[in-house]
Amino acid sequence: MRIEWLGLGAALGRVLGEALAALTDLPPFDTSAMDGWAVAGPGPWRIRDGGGILAGHGAPAPLPDGEAVRIATGARIPAEATAVIRSEHAHADEAKGLLHAQRSVSQGQDIRPRGQECRSGEALLPAGTVVTPAVLGLAAAAGYDELPVRARPRVDVLVLGDELLTAGLPHDGLIRDALGPMIGPWVHALGAEVTPPQRLGDDAEALWKALTGSEADLIVTTGGTAAGPVDHVHRVLDRIGAELLVDGVAVRPGHPMLLARLPSDGPWLVGLPGNPLAAVSGLLTLAGPLLGGLAGRTPGDPYRVAVRDDVHGHPHDTRLVPVVHRASGEPGTAGGAEHVVPLHYNGPAMLRGIAAADGLAVVEPGGVRSGTEVEILDLPWASATPWTEGCFT
Numbered sequence: 001m002r003i004e005w006l007g008l009g010a011a012l013g014r015v016l017g018e019a020l021a022a023l024t025d026l027p028p029f030d031t032s033a034m035d036g037w038a039v040a041g042p043g044p045w046r047i048r049d050g051g052g053i054l055a056g057h058g059a060p061a062p063l064p065d066g067e068a069v070r071i072a073t074g075a076r077i078p079a080e081a082t083a084v085i086r087s088e089h090a091h092a093d094e095a096k097g098l099l100h101a102q103r104s105v106s107q108g109q110d111i112r113p114r115g116q117e118c119r120s121g122e123a124l125l126p127a128g129t130v131v132t133p134a135v136l137g138l139a140a141a142a143g144y145d146e147l148p149v150r151a152r153p154r155v156d157v158l159v160l161g162d163e164l165l166t167a168g169l170p171h172d173g174l175i176r177d178a179l180g181p182m183i184g185p186w187v188h189a190l191g192a193e194v195t196p197p198q199r200l201g202d203d204a205e206a207l208w209k210a211l212t213g214s215e216a217d218l219i220v221t222t223g224g225t226a227a228g229p230v231d232h233v234h235r236v237l238d239r240i241g242a243e244l245l246v247d248g249v250a251v252r253p254g255h256p257m258l259l260a261r262l263p264s265d266g267p268w269l270v271g272l273p274g275n276p277l278a279a280v281s282g283l284l285t286l287a288g289p290l291l292g293g294l295a296g297r298t299p300g301d302p303y304r305v306a307v308r309d310d311v312h313g314h315p316h317d318t319r320l321v322p323v324v325h326r327a328s329g330e331p332g333t334a335g336g337a338e339h340v341v342p343l344h345y346n347g348p349a350m351l352r353g354i355a356a357a358d359g360l361a362v363v364e365p366g367g368v369r370s371g372t373e374v375e376i377l378d379l380p381w382a383s384a385t386p387w388t389e390g391c392f393t
């Protein structure tokens with residue numbers, strides 16, 4: 001696992017490579033929680049002459065028993081003080097120079113003692129925590145200028161197919177490459193660093209060169225996974241001596257997807273089928289978990305939601321069907337908790353359904369009836385950090 005230290009701003013959205021321990025007590029000194037008066041012992045108290053105690057100053061003079069001094073929220077509590085009284089709960093008799101409490105005063109009230117939140121050296125967050133804005137705030141408070149984060153897994157994207165155009169309208173049997181613009185941002189949302197897609201056509205030699213020359217942690221290929229005349233992925237992996245770990249999955253769309261490891265601890269390879277929704281299946285079920293592991297992210301718990309409508313199933317394979325989440329209580333629905341609505345345009349060559357979807361429903365062989373709870377695979381941007389930047393096409 002590679003770890004890099006990044007300034008707080010740059011660490012946003014990354015994953016902690018080491019546990020974060022406090023570099024200081026928090027708060028670092030006894031602190032007033034309110035604007036008011038620091039008092040010592042039982043009242044009434046003699047008001048100390050001179051100005052009050054403000055935040056951002058060194059240790060104030062000790063407060064003798066029977067005295068009170070004005071204090072601001074965040075200021076250091078003077079030694080010997082026993083409580084803070086909020087300004088709205090005290091009456092200062094300026095003529096007599098005395099402070100009276102208007103409510104009972106308990107020992108230590110409105111004093112945040114040093115180390116109340118944590119002691120120096122105490123574990124704050126485990127390795128694997130995603131660095132959110134709140135984590136940045138905690139890290140800064142705890143004394144960090146830089147954070148140890150996992151290096152992003154590096155991903156190469158190889159788009160196969162002689163029939164693909166990168167601009168303009170389809171013509172003469174050529175179609176637009178829908179996967180080149182999609183895979184990079186998708187794997188980036190999974191926490192990876194992605195090189196721009198390399199479009200290799202249906203050229204086995206170019207594929208061999210790209211695979212053997214890659215310095216990535218993961219290579220994602222699109223197309224060429226089946227057994228057609230120009231489907232070279234299996235042949236080239238065989239020639240390289242790669243280990244095929246998954247060679248086809250009983251799922252529709254996406255059944256020809258594959259997972260391999262190139263020799264000598266080389267890159268992982270996820271081979272996505274060329275049909276675009278089949279490629280999405282492989283992204284969610286193979287590339288996603290693999291990249292999550294490489295990036296050190298803790299997988300979310302699987303969850304199930306009822307489907308609103310009957311969903312047609314494949315006779316012997318699992319189906320993945322694009323769905324949207326909907327709140328219950330819509331007219332004509334059975335009530336209860338949230339449900340998902342299956343979308344049309346879910347054929348293997350179509351992206352129209354998934355482009356409108358929140359996730360994919362896992363539909364068991366034979367299909368499911370309306371109201372059945374099914375597992376939902378979220379799309380990565382549902383939980384992705386919107387502050388990640390990048391350019392992928």
Ligand SMILES: Nc1nc2c(c(=O)[nH]1)N[C@H]1C(S)=C(S)[C@@H](COP(=O)(O)OP(=O)(O)OC[C@H]3O[C@@H](n4cnc5c(N)ncnc54)[C@H](O)[C@@H]3O)O[C@H]1N2
Binds near residue numbers: 177224253272
């Ligand atoms: N005899 C059989 N033929 C096929 C089977 C099968 O079981 N037996 N499975 C079908 C299924 S299911 C899939 S999925 C595809 C997988 O094929 P490949 O991974 O080899 O993909 P290609 O043949 O290269 O392309 C399939 C399809 O997708 C289009 N495509 C490819 N790349 C892109 C892209 N970047 N953007 C948009 N569209 C793309 C390509 O033009 C083809 O139409 O095999 C079936 N055949």
Ligand code: MOO
Binds near residue numbers: 251256277278
């Ligand atoms: O697996 Mo294919 O993926 O049904 O389009």
